[in-house]
Amino acid sequence: MQLSSSKSQGSxxxxxxxxITTLSLLIAEVIRVVSIxxxxxxxxxxxxxxxxGAESGIDLAxxxxxxxxxxASIYGNMTPFPTISDTPAGSWDGAPTADGSTGGHETITIxxxxxxxxxxxxxxxxxxxxxxxxxxxxxxxxxxxxxxxxPITGPARVTDNKYDSNLRKLSLRWDRxxxxxxxxxxxxxxxxVVKPVSTxxxxxxxxxxxxLTDQNIVIDSYDSRVDTKSTGGLYDVTKRQQHGNIATDxxxxxxxxxxxxxxxxxxSGTVTGTAGITGQQRTDFYQPAISQETPTGFPGTVTTVDxxxxxxxxxxTQLSPVRYTVNSVALNGNGNLTIGAPGDPAGSYVEIYVxxxxxxTGNSQITLSPNVKAKIYFAGNVSVAGNGLVNSNNxxxxxxxxxxxxxxxxxQTVSLGGNAQLTAAVYAPDANITVNGGGxxxxxxxxxxxxxxxxxxxxxxxxxxxLSSGGRPTNxxxxxxxxxxx
Amino acid sequence: MMKSAPSPNSIPAARGKDGFxxxxxMVSMAAFSMVSVALLMASTSLRRNxxxxxxxxxxxxxxxxxxxxxxxxxxxxxxxxxxxxxxNVSMVIPEYMPTPAPAATPRPTPYMPQLDGQGGVYxxxxxxxxxxxxxxxxxxxxxxxxxxxxxxxxYRVEGGAPPIAxxxxxQDFAFTASSADNNKVIETTITxxxxxxxxxxxxxxxxxxTFRNRTLLRNNVSVY
Numbered sequence: 001m002q003l004s005s006s007k008s009q010g011s012x013x014x015x016x017x018x019x020i021t022t023l024s025l026l027i028a029e030v031i032r033v034v035s036i037x038x039x040x041x042x043x044x045x046x047x048x049x050x051x052x053g054a055e056s057g058i059d060l061a062x063x064x065x066x067x068x069x070x071x072a073s074i075y076g077n078m079t080p081f082p083t084i085s086d087t088p089a090g091s092w093d094g095a096p097t098a099d100g101s102t103g104g105h106e107t108i109t110i111x112x113x114x115x116x117x118x119x120x121x122x123x124x125x126x127x128x129x130x131x132x133x134x135x136x137x138x139x140x141x142x143x144x145x146x147x148x149x150x151p152i153t154g155p156a157r158v159t160d161n162k163y164d165s166n167l168r169k170l171s172l173r174w175d176r177x178x179x180x181x182x183x184x185x186x187x188x189x190x191x192x193v194v195k196p197v198s199t200x201x202x203x204x205x206x207x208x209x210x211x212l213t214d215q216n217i218v219i220d221s222y223d224s225r226v227d228t229k230s231t232g233g234l235y236d237v238t239k240r241q242q243h244g245n246i247a248t249d250x251x252x253x254x255x256x257x258x259x260x261x262x263x264x265x266x267x268s269g270t271v272t273g274t275a276g277i278t279g280q281q282r283t284d285f286y287q288p289a290i291s292q293e294t295p296t297g298f299p300g301t302v303t304t305v306d307x308x309x310x311x312x313x314x315x316x317t318q319l320s321p322v323r324y325t326v327n328s329v330a331l332n333g334n335g336n337l338t339i340g341a342p343g344d345p346a347g348s349y350v351e352i353y354v355x356x357x358x359x360x361t362g363n364s365q366i367t368l369s370p371n372v373k374a375k376i377y378f379a380g381n382v383s384v385a386g387n388g389l390v391n392s393n394n395x396x397x398x399x400x401x402x403x404x405x406x407x408x409x410x411x412q413t414v415s416l417g418g419n420a421q422l423t424a425a426v427y428a429p430d431a432n433i434t435v436n437g438g439g440x441x442x443x444x445x446x447x448x449x450x451x452x453x454x455x456x457x458x459x460x461x462x463x464x465x466x467l468s469s470g471g472r473p474t475n476x477x478x479x480x481x482x483x484x485x486x
Numbered sequence: 487m488m489k490s491a492p493s494p495n496s497i498p499a500a501r502g503k504d505g506f507x508x509x510x511x512m513v514s515m516a517a518f519s520m521v522s523v524a525l526l527m528a529s530t531s532l533r534r535n536x537x538x539x540x541x542x543x544x545x546x547x548x549x550x551x552x553x554x555x556x557x558x559x560x561x562x563x564x565x566x567x568x569x570x571x572x573x574n575v576s577m578v579i580p581e582y583m584p585t586p587a588p589a590a591t592p593r594p595t596p597y598m599p600q601l602d603g604q605g606g607v608y609x610x611x612x613x614x615x616x617x618x619x620x621x622x623x624x625x626x627x628x629x630x631x632x633x634x635x636x637x638x639x640x641y642r643v644e645g646g647a648p649p650i651a652x653x654x655x656x657q658d659f660a661f662t663a664s665s666a667d668n669n670k671v672i673e674t675t676i677t678x679x680x681x682x683x684x685x686x687x688x689x690x691x692x693x694x695x696t697f698r699n700r701t702l703l704r705n706n707v708s709v710y
């Protein structure tokens with residue numbers, strides 16, 4: 001009986017051990033599979049978050065670049081306007097980049113931003129290779145390279161599928177671009193190129209009110225640089241384009257039954273009279289107004305223009321224009337202001353700083369001579385009527401008017417009109433702009449930026465898309481985006 | 487007293503302890519068979535269930551990988567090809583660097599960006615010759631990337647480089663691309679046929695596996 005009992009107990013022990021072993025193997029397999037899936041999900045999430053970090057770096061760089069577009073009084077020692085000779089704006093340290101070009105550099109670590117309380121590190125470099133300098137207008141494009149990096153916690157091993165490694169390129173045992181590795185991590189790099197955005201990127205931009213009145217105005221676009229979009233560099237209705245875009249930082253656009261061949265955008269607002277809008281209607285628009293500061297580099301000698309006056313542009317270039325300081329322009333039928341002498345060489349540049357107001361009435365005119373390009377900065381008001389502004393080149397980009405920010409409490413006004421044809425671009429974000437009509441056959445070519453903009457009796461506004469590559473930069477936008485997944 | 491020897495014709499006193507009756511054997515065999523069949527069925531079911539779950543999990547991982555691959559290329563694409571063909575998506579991306587071999591060593595060096603004269607940039611080792619139309623020149627500075635299903639494998643091919651496999655044993659996959667939001671966004675959908683039933687997955691079951699991804703085309707200039 002004792003022997004039989006011992007055999008029975010031994011059998012139970014064997015079965016128990018076998019059962020425990022089987023269950024242990026099952027549990028181990030389950031844990032192994034779950035662990036792999038968890039690690040796969042974790043690594044995938046970190047890889048996705050690395051892209052968010054890299055894109056955040058692009059945004060940060062653009063913010064830094066934008067600071068340089070504002071007056072020095074706002075952001076201290078930032079470079080006011082990036083030009084050919086300027087270094088990149090912003091507060092970064094200007095460390096040289098890998099290719100030797102000077103640029104800005106910043107590394108930012110955001111704790112607890114990743115999964116499982118991991119940190120996100122963003123490394124951003126900004127530079128301006130000479131290959132992306134537009135010599136035709138002095139626009140400097142910037143290259144931004146941003147890398148987002150997150151740590152990989154847990155076992156430093158790839159998941160169960162080798163194809164994941166080909167895509168995500170985790171740095172578990174060694175780094176892809178540097179010898180050795182401190183900690184397992186995943187990183188993604190984006191290279192973006194940003195270009196300056198002109199003040200004249202839209203046909204009309206108002207900071208508050210935009211009223212087209214009820215004049216059945218037609219707003220469209222053409223591109224004087226491209227033969228298929230213009231004829232001889234001039235507007236051709238048969239080649240009409242759909243970029244007559246208008247926008248406001250305010251919340252109301254009175255389209256007044258206008259025919260708009262382009263987009264219409266408000267800042268969470270509404271658009272009335274929308275039947276003739278061919279493009280999109282958006283409500284997510286906002287573009288900060290950058291006031292025009294008093295320009296520098298102008299001579300102290302003041303010229304008064306109250307009779308026939310010619311301001312020669314001979315010798316002026318884009319980078320070094322001939323500059324004049326004028327205390328006021330007051331032509332009341334007794335004379336004309338001619339910008340550029342008839343004999344000036346083609347491509348002469350003139351800049352005029354008017355410390356007071358501009359008033360042209362009667363038969364007087366301000367005439368831009370052929371082949372001359374001019375920028376007029378004015379501190380006071382502008383009132384031009386009766387064919388008072390003649391642009392001989394018929395290119396709105398050749399005659400640009402900039403309204404200098406008035407003192408607080410002072411209202412600046414710009415009134416243009418009465419012309420059968422007006423060809424100019426006006427940037428006066430602190431002024432109330434009124435463009436008066438030129439009759440049923442009147443045509444206005446150009447772009448208008450104002451605190452308020454009223455098109456009063458205007459029947460045709462044609463936006464030259466070439467304006468988007470001229471004028472003062474007021475923003476940056478991405479023109480190229482590429483993920484470097486080497 | 488000594489026990490007398492049992493008669494040869496007598497029934498042994500310990501008979502009941504030495505064997506089972508036929509009825510007992512049949513009952514026990516029946517019980518054993520039922521338990522064995524139950525165990526076998528449970529084991530088979532468990533194994534099939536485990537295989538189905540593993541297969542589903544693997545397919546889902548393949549879905550995510552394929553989606554991430556396509557999204558990565560869509561983000562940086564200049565244009566997207568015909569969208570109506572299922573299991574075949576192609577796009578054109580900038581030629582940021584020499585078309586890499588799958589395991590190129592050393593890794594290729596990116597080109598410098600250059601202005602295209604129309605407000606954009608391109609990447610190339612060469613500068614556009616004067617007088618060459620921009621549109622014609624830019625076609626030399628791009629690379630076509632295609633995704634397609636061939637047999638049981640989904641491939642990605644970039645330019646003239648050899649195709650690389652992204653997922654295998656995925657003959658039941660279906661992926662498509664379609665545009666949305668005025669062509670600013672491309673939506674990709676990826677589905678597969680789950681194998682939880684031997685009779686095959688229902689339409690609802692297949693639809694339930696759909697994986698969607700909406701990608702903003704960063705190089706579409708009208709999005710900014």
